[in-house]
Amino acid sequence: MQHPENNAEYKGLTVNSGVEQPSIVNPYLKRFRRRHRELSVSEMVEGILKGDVTVLSQAVTLVESVNPDHVGKAQEVIDKCLPYSGRSVRVGISGVPGAGKSTSIDQFGVHVLGEHGGKLAVLAIDPSSERSKGSILGDKTRMEKLAQHPDSFIRPSPTAGSLGGVARKTRETIILCESAGFDKIFVETVGVGQSETACHSMVDFFLLIQLAGTGDELQGIKRGIMEISDGIVINKCDGENVDKCHLAARNFRNALHFFPKPESGWTPQVMCYSGFYGTGIKEIWDMVYRYVDFVKANGYFDHRRNEQSKYWMYETINEHLRSSFYNSRLIQQRLADAERMVLAGGKTSFAAAGELLDAYFAEMKK
Secondary structure, eight states, X not given: OOOGGGSTTSTTOOOOOOOOOOOSSOTTHHHHOOOOOOOOHHHHHHHHHTTOHHHHHHHHHHHXXXXXXXXXXXXXXXXXXXXXXXXXXXXXXXXXXXSXXXXXXXXXXXXXXXXXXXXXXXXXXXXXXXXXOOOOOOGGGGXXXXXXXXXEEEEEEEOTTOSSSSOTTHHHHHHHHHHTTOOEEEEEOOSOOSSOOGGGGGOXXXXXXXXXTSOOHHHHHSSSTTTTOSEEEEOXXXXXXXXXXXXXXXXXXXXXTTSOOOTTOOOOEXXXXXXXXXXXXXXXXXXHHHHHHHHHHHTHHHXXXXXXXXXXXXXXXXXXXXXXXXXXXXXXXXXXXXHHHHHHTSSOHHHHHHHHHHHHHHHHHO
16 A cells, blocks of 8 residues: 655655465364275265264265265165165144244253153255355254254255245255154245245155244144144244233134045144143144054055155156256257347246247157
8 A cells, every 4th residue: 555654745744565464264273184985885875874974974965965966876765775765754844933943942942852862853945045045054053952862953045046944955964864764854944935845745744833923723723834734833822922822822713614535534623832831742742652553553654654755756856857948958958049039038937938838848759
């Protein structure tokens, strides 16, 4: 920086230029950085079956990767783990933003591990920004007790544009966790509204967390997420909020009478509890295990698992068709031109889409 005080006309005045600021990046960092060797498929599967959570985390990262080079390896890992999966109780936990899902899961997990033993995996889905595409992945910070438990595994994942309150590869992650010996799986959805119901298609019990004062009976009568819930619990039933919670529970019970009886034959129950103080937790999990025993006895448990497998077969087909379309070199060359034509008003959206699809199918026939 040039200081005017250093000019010759200002005799006797001198301003030092100062100390040059060092780089914010440690120049010695590369010297100590160690690159981990990439595990083979057999090594990864072996580590998962041994219950190594480090290898399990690497496998989940591989499965969630959008790199086309990772797809084949990830699918091979899943195929080899599939025979060892399916031996868990999967519980989906959903609710509106701020309902206390993460705090409740901390209490739920400690209770379940203490009362029923085994191992618990929590798949916490965090919303991705529509602008920056990033995610905070901060749900684990509210699970202080569970994060320190030796028999728990918490994996935050971004939605990455997926709809339905879950991540794109949540179902595959469940398979990996079950193969690693986790016999209890919690899937925490993002804060959802009335129509985000994809989580229901991958769990055995769907628990909906509600708050008091969020609406009247009409809100409950509306079809959507309440209609598929196996249990509804009202959180923050403490202090001056107790009467409001019991009133809300009564409204939800009245609303449930308008729904047709679920295919499982189970009548959804409504309970109140406090996730912060840990009251009412035992009653909720007694209900969950009563449900599991009930549906296993009447055969609905296996029927639902089979229906879910069929559903995800079709979802996988849709995903691969979409990926194949956008990764086609021909489509990548024509997509920008088609977009410009639509923006300029030269073509309608439907005409441009039709031409791209026709070109794609014509290329596939060659």
